[in-house]
Amino acid sequence: MAQFKKDFGKFEWLDIEKPKQTELIDLTHPFLIDVNLLDDALEHGHLPKLEKHGAFTFMIFRAFTVEPHLNHTTVAKLSNKIAFLIKEENLITIHQKPFDFLKKLKDQEFKDPEELMLAIVLEMLLTFEAPVNWLSDKMDDNEKEIFLKKHGKVSMEQLYYQKAKARICRKLLQFSHNVLNQLVVKPENVSNLQDIRESIVNYMLQLDEAIEDAQSILNTHLSLTAQKSNDVMKLLTIFSAFFLPLTFIVGVYGMNFNNIPELHWQWGYYITWAIMITISVVIYLWFKRKKFV
Template sequence: MKSIHKLNFENFNWLDVKSPSEAQFSEIAKEFNLEIYAVKDSLEPGHLPKIEKIKDFNFVILRAYTAKETDNISTVEELSNKVAFFYNDNQLITIHRTPFPFLENLSKSDRKYDSVYDLLIIIFKQIVLTYSSPSQWQTDQIDEVEKTIFLKSDAKISLEDLYFQKAETRISKKLLVLSQNVINQIVVPEKNQTALQDVKDNLVKLILEYDESLENANNLMNTYLSVTAQKNNDVMKLLTIFSAFFLPLTFIAGIYGMNFDFMPELRWKYGYLYVIIFMIILCIIIYSWFKRKRIL
């Protein structure tokens, strides 16, 4: 649904635009003396966070976390959606394709803002905080997988899920680092610096959390592969041990199963008993050797 919401404050105006049409693009660019390509660029899906100066406006793009926690994500576009900002001391324009609850709540609120930077910093903070809940969810998921690997030996773990979990954590950290680079370049009046610093502190906190989650995800994947390899080695070891016992016995049985007329052992009265006793002794010798080599 396309919508344009205008709010007029005492010292500035806010224009919030959702999914504008081509005609609306042109109207916005003409009304505020913006480059039409910059306005259209604000809705291109693949752009990463950035900041630049366009005529009388500062142009900022930030991406908010919009994916569901249970989705399998491997790209930036699947994990997040962007909000584009054009702002100066008298005007704030936000352009986005996806509806964001925090923008709708702010546009419907009766709160008054002294300057464009008061509102701008609040929006920045809300965008950054969209990464907070997924960060905790990622940590909980890693803990659950870790418990499954080490405490539930019979439980099945999907390597695909581990991959997507690692990918989501890596992409989230990348976006937060790029957002931090953008926020660090934003200049605000002195009275807004404390609020902006709070946004920066939240970014640092989340980057550290995702960095830890990414490291844990890498370690967990390596551990899972190691545990799986160990289980395969245990199976191969067991099969090798069985083979070590049965190969010589099969060899003996094969010899005495040959259809030759002149095999004197076949006519011994206790030949069968001798062969069985020999097989038992051979198994005991093999077992003793394995025990001495600490294979069993």
């Protein structure tokens, strides 16, 4: 376990990294914090939430913490959380993984715990910018692959992971937005809170577009695949229509019986060829009229 404590004059910030349950209980004992809140703070995959308990407001937010291209499809693998316990004179942050932006914030000055908390939440929100942009670029690449390349193919596996990642990010941002809508801050911090809300809405809109694009690309891919199958079947049907009557004629006159009258005709061979050519021409003209070819 690692901990950092800083006194800003009007309030104190206690940052706790990777604590065990007993260590966390001992550290927060002077604050009389409900043990259920500490259990939520330690739970690995907990979604964003807000809960008031006595003088403390308890919140959880999650930050995107993996490379955007990695194929993960769960909240716990794509993100990590920070739990906040905030009141007038104290801010306690609890997390299992290190965050680089916390090191930067430790060197800055803040007027009150709300301002510091909002600064941390903003940094957590900005971690979603890279996956949002990556997903947007991937959807563009997929569309170009399908519509601009003659034999464009899209990996259904990668498209699944991209859609799942967009859906999970959208869910996390929606929960975070709900938490921020419940949060009441001092008048001097309202502007910062509103900026964070607007940024979340912007990211959610981009993720909505990515999800819609993924579904559209999937439908288009399936349609093109079905169309290619139909084209193959159409071609096979046309060949069958041409060769079935010709095969019938060849089969009849290929039988080894002496009493087939046409076998003794002087012009029988040429007449048979004429009949087969005529049948082929008639079939072709009929297909042409019906716009099958």
